[in-house]
Amino acid sequence: MNLIDSLLSEVRLMFRRPERVQFAALCYRFRKKSAMPEMLLITSRDTGRFVIPKGWPMENRCSHEVAAREAWEEAGVKGEVSPDSIGAYHYDKRMSNGLKLSVMVKVYPLVVFDMAKRFPEKGSRRLEWMSFTEAAGNVAEPSLRTLILDFQTKLLETMKADQQDPPRSAAG
Template sequence: MTIVSRIASEVHLMLRRPPRQQYAALCYRQRKKQEQVEVLLITSRDTGRWVIPKGWPMEGKKSHAVAEREAFEEAGVKGKVARDPIGHYSYAKGMEGGLKISCKVQVYPLEVKDMLKDFPEKGTRRAEWVSCEEAAARVQEPELKVLFHRFSQMMINGGAITPASGEAR
């Protein structure tokens, strides 16, 4: 198979496959001395891009619980995760060998109650608390930019977020 036919074949497969599902946590906190909400951005391990914690479905776990778990593993945060997503975004995930697959990410807000000193991916990523506006400026995915702006407006307007468990875990 020539390189051109291989590339054409991979492009054809990418276009035919439905997007793979992932779940993410939009981690946030309300600072007592500030009126605006802050959100947590982390860097990806491979490219160093600014992202939010996300991962693949886990057998036996509901989607909001997966988002909560990824926030712990990737950013070391614990808190109250909402049961319902606030939206979704799409992106092309780079895989080994250069292939990119289309992913759709459902996003669940998670109110951070605790930041842990020790967690599974400690030392492999950077993390920063920023405003929603700054987060939107840093991330690459256009739909995620929109979600940060929408989340900011929702918080300004006193939008209620229903926690999944009612307790920090």
């Protein structure tokens, strides 16, 4: 029976559909008084748990552009999105028919410069700015937690390096 079970498992894997991919924005800004970074979490519409803005691929848009578009639609934020992903995490998306799909989410950092008063999903989600550490503690996916904390470390290292490097003059 073990051989048959093993073969069936291998056949299922061969015919499994490709993994679904979404693109997400890790939205962050710098506090005005302290210049310390903080990030934005939003609530999902169905469960109310904290997530980052994400969505499915869009025709004629690069993955980082999709992430920026989702940040606008779901949270009303605009800014500069990096074309480079900081990593990915997996989660199980529950579909309306009850099925669960395994989804890989590629994450792109987006520094926020503007927040709109009106945006497509206003009123259907709660938005909350918090420290990266708080945000990591509020998301359900362990690999997203790791991405958040790793990005915070890199961001703080960059800020520290920028403070230590003297500004260069135009002549110089």
